[in-house]
Amino acid sequence: xxxxxxxxxxxxxxxxxxxxxxxxxxxxxxxxxxxxxxxxxxxxxxxxxxxxxxxxxxxxxxxxxxxxxxxxxxxxxxxxxxxxxxxxxxxxxxxxxxxxxxxxxxxxxxxxxxxxxxxxxxxxxxxxxxxxxxxxxxxxxxxxxxxxxxxxxxxxxxxxxxxxxxxxxxxxxxxxxxxxxxxxxxxxxxxxxxxxxxxxxxxxxxxxxxxxxxxxxxxxxxxxxxxxxxxxxxxxxxxxxxxxxxxxxxxxxxxxxxxxxxxxxxxxxxxxxxxxxxxxxxxxxxxxxxxxxxxxxxxxxxxxxxxxxxxxxxxxxxxxxxxxxxxxxxxxxxxxxxxxxxxxxxxxxxxxxxxxxxxxxxxxxxxxxxxxxxxxxxxxxxxxxxxxxxxxxxxxxxxxxxxxxxxxxxxxxxxxxxxxxxxxxxxxxxxxxxxxxxxxxxxxxxxxx
Amino acid sequence: xxxxxxxxxxxxxxxxxxxxxxxxxxxxxxxxxxxxxxxxxxxxxxxxxxxxxxxxxxxxxxxxxxxxxxxxxxxxxxxxxxxxxxxxxxxxxxxxxxxxxxxxxxxxxxxxxxxxxxxxxxxxxxxxxxxxxxxxxxxxxxxxxxxxxxxxxxxxxxxxxxxxxxxxxxxxxxxxxxxxxxxxxxxxxxxxxxxxxxxxxxxxxxxxxxxxxxxxxxxxxxxxxxxxxxxxxxxxxxxxxxxxxxxxxxxxxxxxxxxxxxxxxxxxxxxxxxxxxxxxxxxxxxxxxxxxxxxxxxxxxxxxxxxxxxxxxxxxxxxxxxxxxxxxxxxxxxxxxxxxxxxxxxxxxxxxxxxxxxxxxxxxxxxxxxxxxxxxxxxxxxxxxxxxxxxxxxxxxxxxxxxxxxxxxxxxxxxxxxxxxxxxxxxxxxxxxxxxxxxxxxxxxxxxxxxxxxxxxxxxxxxxxxxxxxxxxxxxxxxxxxxxxxxxxx
Numbered sequence: 001x002x003x004x005x006x007x008x009x010x011x012x013x014x015x016x017x018x019x020x021x022x023x024x025x026x027x028x029x030x031x032x033x034x035x036x037x038x039x040x041x042x043x044x045x046x047x048x049x050x051x052x053x054x055x056x057x058x059x060x061x062x063x064x065x066x067x068x069x070x071x072x073x074x075x076x077x078x079x080x081x082x083x084x085x086x087x088x089x090x091x092x093x094x095x096x097x098x099x100x101x102x103x104x105x106x107x108x109x110x111x112x113x114x115x116x117x118x119x120x121x122x123x124x125x126x127x128x129x130x131x132x133x134x135x136x137x138x139x140x141x142x143x144x145x146x147x148x149x150x151x152x153x154x155x156x157x158x159x160x161x162x163x164x165x166x167x168x169x170x171x172x173x174x175x176x177x178x179x180x181x182x183x184x185x186x187x188x189x190x191x192x193x194x195x196x197x198x199x200x201x202x203x204x205x206x207x208x209x210x211x212x213x214x215x216x217x218x219x220x221x222x223x224x225x226x227x228x229x230x231x232x233x234x235x236x237x238x239x240x241x242x243x244x245x246x247x248x249x250x251x252x253x254x255x256x257x258x259x260x261x262x263x264x265x266x267x268x269x270x271x272x273x274x275x276x277x278x279x280x281x282x283x284x285x286x287x288x289x290x291x292x293x294x295x296x297x298x299x300x301x302x303x304x305x306x307x308x309x310x311x312x313x314x315x316x317x318x319x320x321x322x323x324x325x326x327x328x329x330x331x332x333x334x335x336x337x338x339x340x341x342x343x344x345x346x347x348x349x350x351x352x353x354x355x356x357x358x359x360x361x362x363x364x365x366x367x368x369x370x371x372x373x374x375x376x377x378x379x380x381x382x383x384x385x386x387x388x389x390x391x392x393x394x395x396x397x398x399x400x401x402x403x404x405x406x407x408x409x410x411x412x413x414x415x416x417x418x419x420x421x422x423x424x425x426x427x428x429x430x431x432x433x434x435x436x437x438x439x440x441x442x443x444x445x446x447x448x449x
Numbered sequence: 450x451x452x453x454x455x456x457x458x459x460x461x462x463x464x465x466x467x468x469x470x471x472x473x474x475x476x477x478x479x480x481x482x483x484x485x486x487x488x489x490x491x492x493x494x495x496x497x498x499x500x501x502x503x504x505x506x507x508x509x510x511x512x513x514x515x516x517x518x519x520x521x522x523x524x525x526x527x528x529x530x531x532x533x534x535x536x537x538x539x540x541x542x543x544x545x546x547x548x549x550x551x552x553x554x555x556x557x558x559x560x561x562x563x564x565x566x567x568x569x570x571x572x573x574x575x576x577x578x579x580x581x582x583x584x585x586x587x588x589x590x591x592x593x594x595x596x597x598x599x600x601x602x603x604x605x606x607x608x609x610x611x612x613x614x615x616x617x618x619x620x621x622x623x624x625x626x627x628x629x630x631x632x633x634x635x636x637x638x639x640x641x642x643x644x645x646x647x648x649x650x651x652x653x654x655x656x657x658x659x660x661x662x663x664x665x666x667x668x669x670x671x672x673x674x675x676x677x678x679x680x681x682x683x684x685x686x687x688x689x690x691x692x693x694x695x696x697x698x699x700x701x702x703x704x705x706x707x708x709x710x711x712x713x714x715x716x717x718x719x720x721x722x723x724x725x726x727x728x729x730x731x732x733x734x735x736x737x738x739x740x741x742x743x744x745x746x747x748x749x750x751x752x753x754x755x756x757x758x759x760x761x762x763x764x765x766x767x768x769x770x771x772x773x774x775x776x777x778x779x780x781x782x783x784x785x786x787x788x789x790x791x792x793x794x795x796x797x798x799x800x801x802x803x804x805x806x807x808x809x810x811x812x813x814x815x816x817x818x819x820x821x822x823x824x825x826x827x828x829x830x831x832x833x834x835x836x837x838x839x840x841x842x843x844x845x846x847x848x849x850x851x852x853x854x855x856x857x858x859x860x861x862x863x864x865x866x867x868x869x870x871x872x873x874x875x876x877x878x879x880x881x882x883x884x885x886x887x888x889x890x891x892x893x894x895x896x897x898x899x900x901x902x903x904x905x906x907x908x909x910x911x912x913x914x915x916x917x918x919x920x921x922x923x924x925x926x927x928x929x930x931x932x933x934x935x936x937x938x939x
Contacts, residue, residue: 311809312802319799322788329747329785330853331771331800389790 015383015398015431019405026409027151034150035119038068041145042075049114049143050083057113060089060105062098062121072118088112099126102134112137117144152412160289162401162408164359167293168193168352170400172371173378174304175345177396180379181308182341183321183388184240184247189349189375191258192229193368196353198262200225201271201363210273218278226350232258233346237339255372262365270364274357282359293355300348304393317341321388377424378403381431403427450475450638451607456505458491465491466502466662473607473638478629480653480670481642484682484872488662489642493609496640497529498522509607528600529609532616534592538585543567545584546599570598573635574628589733590621597628608632609640614648615869618732618898619934626652644872646675647901658682682873691905692877694884698908699723702892703775703861705744708753713739715916717753721861726883726893728907730900731937736916737896738780741863744894745777746770757861771800776854778847780866780896786850789839793831794820796838797853804856823852827882844875851882862886865896880906900930912936 036044049059061076063069070092077087088110089101098121105112112134115127122144131138152158172189179186203221204213232254239250285291290298308314316337319327328334352371357363382399384391406427410420453471457464466488473479483489495502498516507514509525516522522529536545543563552559552566567580576594584592593613600608614622629639629652643649649656649670656673658665658681665681679690703721708714713736721727729737742748744755746764755762757773764770770777779785787796794813797820798805805816820834829848831841838846847867854862867883868876883906887893897903903910910922912933920936922928 310811310813312806312811313809315795315798315802315811318791319788319795322791323784326785326788327799329745329767329777329779330796331768331857333768389788 014434015381015395015402019398019402022402022405022409023153026153026405026412030152030154030409030412031149032152033147034155035147036145037118038071039075041118042072043079045116045143045145046076046079046083048146049080049085049116052141052143053085053113055084057085058088058111059085059114059116060091060101060112061087061116062089062091062101062124063118064120065092065094069118069121076116085114095121095124095126098124102126102130106134106136109136112140115140115142117142119144119147153409156289158408158412160291160294162404163294163297164291165408166400166404167291167297168355169371169374169378169404170297170397171300171355172345172349172352172375173382173396173400174300174393175341175348176375176379177382177384177391177393178304178308178317178341179247179345180376180384180386181321181388181391182317182338183324184338184341185251185376185386186236186342186345187248187251187372188232188236188254188258189345189352190368190371190373191255191262192232192346192349193353193356193371194262194365195232195258196225196229196350197357197363197367198266198271198353198365199228199363200354201274201357202265204275204278205271205273211275213275213278215277215280218275222354226347226354229350229353230343230347233343234339236346237342240342241335241338259365259369266363266365268365270362270366272362274361274363276361279358279361282355282357282361293359296351296355300351301393301397308393313337313340318389321390323389374403377428377431380428380435383431383435385435386432399431450510452506452508452511453492453496454506454508456492456495456507457503458488458495458500459503464662466495469505469659469662469664471640471657472667473640475606475636475638476633477654478633478639478641478652480649480656481640481659482649482656482678482682483659484874487659487682487872489659490611491662492659493529493611493640493642496522496527496607496609523603523605526604526606527609528603528605528607529611530593530596530600530613531611532613534596536584536592536595539583541581541583542578542587542595543580545595546570546580546602548599550603566602567598570601573601573631574598575631576624576628588621589616590618590624593617593625594628597632606636607638607640609642611642612644612870613641614643614645616733618734620732622648644870645899646678649678650675679873690877690880690901692881692884694726695888696908697724697888697890699725699890702758703744703894704756705740706754706756708740708743708750708755710739710743710748710750713916714743714750717913717916717918719911719918719921721892721894723860723890723892724887725908726887726895726906728903728910729894729896729913730898730903730910730933731913731919733898735913735937737913738865739916740913741777741865741894741896744770744861744863745775747777771857771859774858774860775863776857776859776861777863778850778854778865778867780869782843782846782850782870787838787846790837792835792837793829793841793849794834796849797823797834797856800853800857819856820852823848823855827852828878842875843869843871844878847871847875847879848882859891861892861894863894863896866898867895868897868899868902900933903933904928904930 059080061073063073073090073092077090080087089105091098091101122142127142176186176189200222203224204218208217208221236250236254239245240247281292287295316332319332320334320337324334353367356367378400379396380386381402382395384395406423407420410423451473456466456469458466469488469492471492481489494500496516498519498521501517507516514525516525546567547563552563564580571578574594574597578591578594584595613625617625632639641653653670655667656670656678657667658678660682700723701720702723706718708717717740731737739748743750746767746769755764762773783789794817798816805812817834823829824831824834827848829845831845838849841849864883868879871879883893883895895906904925907925910925910928910933911918912920914937922932
């Protein structure tokens with residue numbers, strides 16, 4: 001029973017294992033010497049100074065100018081003062097500023113126990129003759145933040161970066177998963193993303209008052225842009241169901257139309273001049289370190305998982321993809337379900353457009369080209385069968401992360417962009433092969449009965 | 450000619466075959482009988498090269514052979530004709546015949562010589578098939594002939610036929626038997642799998658029965674009676690193939706008037722009463738299934754009215770029919786009745802989610818309790834209600850479909866070939882269920898090609914021919930098969 005559950009887990013979420021393995025490999029491959037800077041460096045150094053000196057010790061802090069170094073001196077100063085060490089000098093500037101400060105201290109007869117420096121300031125030539133020029137402080141230690149080894153991949157900033165890059169593709173992939181599960185395909189999502197980005201940006205700039213637009217106005221126009229995309233999805237769904245045009249053809253047409261419309265609306269130019277507050281969704285992190293777009297992604301996945309596993313709609317989507325005729329003869333409103341999934345897919349492409357516009361504070365008609373393929377890739381890599389009826393929404397999230405991690409890893413490892421494209425293509429083919437193998441296994445199983 | 454000796458084959462968790470022997474002489478028809486799951490398919494697949502046996506030997510003309518793949522089987526002179534044909538529908542007959550063994554000269558097809566070879570093959574079989582016709586335009590029977598001709602063109606000496614008559618009309622069956630007799634005179638040995646005992650009476654020389662993977666016995670046909678065969682298959686003697694029913698025919702329930710759709714359904718009128726089993730029979734293609742599909746809302750009629758309990762129905766789709774209390778158990782369970790890779794519970798729930806949900810949220814506990822109740826009351830044999838439908842035998846699949854419609858409160862139940870592909874033991878269970886439903890006052894329309902079933906089950910019989918109802922037999926007790934057949938062929 002346990003082994004059966006394990007087997008089932010791995011057949012459903014086997015890609016999770018692949019993802020974890022890949023993360024481990026990338027961590028091992030990107031281990032590098034890390035030089036802490038700024039506040040993090042100061043905290044580390046403060047600990048070392050406090051451990052090595054008695055209370056009341058005199059500390060001189062010398063660093064370069066700049067945001068990072070100012071944070072370094074400020075944090076160090078606060079922490080050392082709290083621990084009863086006396087700051088006798090605090091320099092942010094050029095080497096000669098540091099030299100002057102040291103001379104002043106020597107002239108005033110102040111003894112220095114520790115000189116705290118950053119990695120860069122520690123290499124300055126001003127310290128070469130320090131012992132001769134400051135006989136009083138000739139035993140002073142020069143301390144700098146220590147470097148350590150840590151994978152570049154696992155740095156918090158990089159992980160957040162990966163999540164950030166995943167968010168748009170992953171959100172669009174929710175809709176695509178539903179479409180593919182219901183036995184369809186949607187090639188129009190990349191273009192709809194551009195349409196939504198351009199529409200929202202234009203509305204805010206032309207109607208909402210440009211840089212002075214209020215948050216309420218921005219929200220209304222973003223919702224309008226998303227709604228416009230959903231309308232396009234409604235059209236797609238109606239064409240697929242009522243006129244029985246193959247989804248591939250309908251969405252191919254819509255893909256071209258939406259892209260063309262986005263370009264026509266902007267005359268092919270990017271739309272700038274959006275309020276700074278517009279970047280709230282794409283750049284801010286209201287809840288601590290997770291960017292808002294990532295939080296939105298998590299919320300949407302939670303909802304989608306619930307819908308697919310616990311609601312009538314989810315059940316109907318699986319049924320339609322598994323065997324639409326049997327579903328129809330069981331009283332499932334097949335057409336409404338199919339129209340529904342195209343609306344959801346288009347709507348989420350619209351959400352993706354708002355996020356990318358917000359990230360870049362710009363709406364451009366060139367956004368999202370080839371995104372439909374990345375999105376389909378995420379769904380397929382996540383284990384959803386292109387023939388419909390089989391797959392899991394959380395598998396798609398794993399698939400989206402897998403692709404983002406691979407792209408990120410290739411960047412970290414300095415692969416050329418063309419090599420990256422080749423690798424991505426190979427991964428998609430491997431994923432489909434995996435799906436085929438699973439399917440063949442299933443057929444073999446069935447023939448035994 | 451062919452000896453299979455002490456064949457063993459196990460699948461994970463199942464011993465499919467245990468020490469099975471099979472001998473086939475040239476020029477004879479050996480009927481292979483057994484319930485579904487008895488091991489017939491496995492034995493055939495070993496012969497066809499789909500599986501290797503775990504143990505055992507196969508010899509042809511006394512020489513041991515190993516059959517690793519279908520190509521080995523073909524080289525050994527074995528051809529298998531499955532229920533689903535291996536023909537390319539968009540290619541002409543002649544191309545299908547020689548697919549994979551084209552006659553060529555310097556890479557060019559020698560179509561002329563292929564066509565004359567094809568004509569020669571068909572002449573040998575005593576049938577007329579146009580070599581240039583596209584396979585998709587052929588009838589099922591003709592496609593079967595093409596398959597047989599292809600086997601001959603491979604110089605097959607051992608021909609395996611898996612339920613060859615399942616979708617044939619009686620006339621076509623007669624023609625097929627003529628072809629089989631012709632093959633026998635050419636010294637070809639035939640292994641013939643069928644559930645239809647009367648066919649086996651007609652065509653088989655010897656009968657071999659498998660049960661639970663073991664050989665129960667091999668008998669000369671002249672030595673055994675039908676009842677003995679049934680007993681060998683199910684391991685017990687069935688008192689009656691068709692259980693008796695306490696008849697209680699009530700008020701008219703469903704009235705159909707002047708229903709028409711294209712050339713398939715022409716001016717069909719009849720009335721169905723509560724508590725009645727009305728059989729709708731006729732040849733395959735006579736419009737029976739099409740009529741049932743209209744009643745279920747799956748297709749729209751060109752003309753005519755459907756009245757249920759005095760109220761006229763306007764069925765825009767199956768949803769309307771289901772809401773009105775009409776349901777259809779399709780003849781094609783695998784494609785129209787069930788979503789095979791979904792669980793028993795999911796299939797059961799599909800038309801009933803209105804009851805099993807609240808504001809779109811599934812109440813799966815109630816759903817599970819409901820299906821478990823039907824698993825008990827209909828004695829559906831499943832390891833769990835979460836088992837995918839493709840794991841189930843035909844009889845149990847049929848019961849799952851029935852459970853789904855009973856839960857939907859269906860009053861009018863349309864059974865289209867209710868026992869097709871279902872083994873003998875399970876058939877009786879289905880008959881008992883149909884009886885029980887009629888006794889509860891449900892109105893039942895049973896479409897069937899098996900005349901014995903029609904005569905054994907129906908209260909009244911309607912016969913269709915080319916889309917029209919050509920006759921009604923109210924006095925079923927004294928009706929005969931020829932009487933029905935005369936109405937069906939006209």
